[in-house]
Amino acid sequence: MEKLKFTFQIKPTVDGKSNFIAITSIATLDDKVYLVPEEYQAISLHKHIQATKTYVTLKxxxxxxxxxxxVWIKTTEEILKTYVDEAGNMIFQDQFLEEINQEQSPAVSKMTLEDPIVKILEKLVEDKQNEEKKSKKKLAERFVIEKFSGRNSRACQWMEVFEKECERFNIVKEEEKIEILRLFxxxxxxxxYSSMMIKFGLQSEWSEWKSSFLQTYTSKGWTDSKYALTFKYQTGSLVEYAVKKERLLLExxxxxDEGTLIDIIAVGLPDFITDRINKEEIVHAKDLFNELGRLEHLVQKRRIIKRKEDSKPVxxxxxxxDKLNKGARYHPEDSCWFKPKLNTEKDKKQIKLINNSELECELQYEDQKN
Known part of the structure; x- marks a missing residue:
């Protein structure tokens, strides 16, 4: 057999909360149709079909x-072994498939679609799904995680926290994880996220989304490491500096280990702070934070002194x-007693220069006449 025709259908799960793709029947080239038992219809059981390019388009x-x-799917050796035995019988999971008339197959699907009870159930399920979406938003508000922007934290660590939060609130379905991810x-x-929805859709595997997320946003250079290690205290609170540096290093x-963490945090502190801290007494990071909180007043005091120095008149x-050789005197030039005299001397010099230039011009003119 060169190809087989598979009938794919989106069906609800047992609880009606979500959907799954099912293979309901398989047809051969000679128009024989074989039903797939309900317990074997889930696409997750048909690994070789999932691996085909046709299935990617179908999703x-x-x-x-x-x-x-x-959909017709070209058969490979693995597909033939899965669905056809040596004698040419249609099988799946060691079960012979039931052959039906081709006329029966569309009738069943038509009845299913046009059944008013089915439509009522669909409406109820749709309403329930809308309620669940609202509840998911409320649930997401309880997540202890900040929104990921690609710059505020490392992708690996953020994803790890996100998965732990999903586990904490019992969000185990892949579709729900993908849906909630958008909120963060x-x-x-x-x-x-929008491009991933176009490529894979909501009914895809969480591992694909996670892998793409990490490949896109994981930093592959040394920039983050260099920034974390060289981050130093500049101004503000000492404790805030220490907490931020700890976060950068842990990311x-x-x-x-905690000892290395404490040492690197201390390297970025000013000398007048570290000189007042006994290293032997600092065992945990919280001990360092307590000491820095105790020494906050030194930073504030130094800031006040600097402000006073800056406010002193120069x-x-x-x-x-100085030009009139009156000695070193400190006062504004506008109120200088000798300012008029200096201006008078400047005027005299200018007059002399002008007179000299005029005389020079006249002499040159007379020389030309002679």
Whole structure:
């Protein structure tokens, strides 16, 4: 057999909360149709079909519940071994498939789609799903995690925290994880989510989303490490500096021992602070934080002293007195006693220069006449 025709349909799960893709029947080239038992219809049991390119296209085609597509799939050696035995019988999971008339198959699907009870159930399920979406938003508000923007934290650590939060609130279904992930993305990450929805859709595997997320946002250079290690105290609270540096260091190396962590935090502190801390007494990071909290007043005191120094008036030497050889005097030039005299001398010099230039011109003119 060169190819087989598979009937795919989106069906609800037992609890009716979500959907799954099912293979309901298989047809051969000679128009023989074989039903797949309900317990074997889930696409997760048909690994070789999932690996085909045709199935990838099919996933993006099927979107609504009970939507059906009949698709021909080219058979490989693995597919033939899975669905056809040596004698040419249609089998699956060591079970012979029931052959039906081709006329019966569409009738069944038509009845299913047009049944008013089914439509009522669909409406009820849809309403229930809308309620669940609202409850998911409320649930997401309880997540202890900040939105990921691609810059505020490392992708690996953020994803690890996100998965732990999902586990804490018993969110185990892959579809729910993908749906909730959108609520915790910010800025350009939302564009990434939209493109992933186009490529894979909501009914895809969480591992694909996780892998793509880490490949896209995991930093492959040394920038984060260099920034964390060289981050130093500049101004503000000492405790805030220490807490931020601890976070930066743990983001690049979660397994860093506490002693190394304390040493690197202390390196970024000013000398007048570290000189007042006894290293032998600092065993845990919290001990260092307590000491820094105790020494906050030194930073504030130094800041006040610096502000006073900056506010002191700067004494500048009077240039007028200096030029007139009156000695070093410190006062504004506008109020200098000798300012009028200096201006008078400047005017005289200018007059002399002008007179000399005029005489020079006249002499040159007379020489030309002679």
């Amino acid at each position: 993006s085609t099927l979107k609504k519940r009970y939507q059906t597509r009949n 993305l910010d800025k350009t990450c939302i564009d990434w 690049i190396r979660k397994t860093m 004494r500048e030497k009077c240039n007028i007195c």
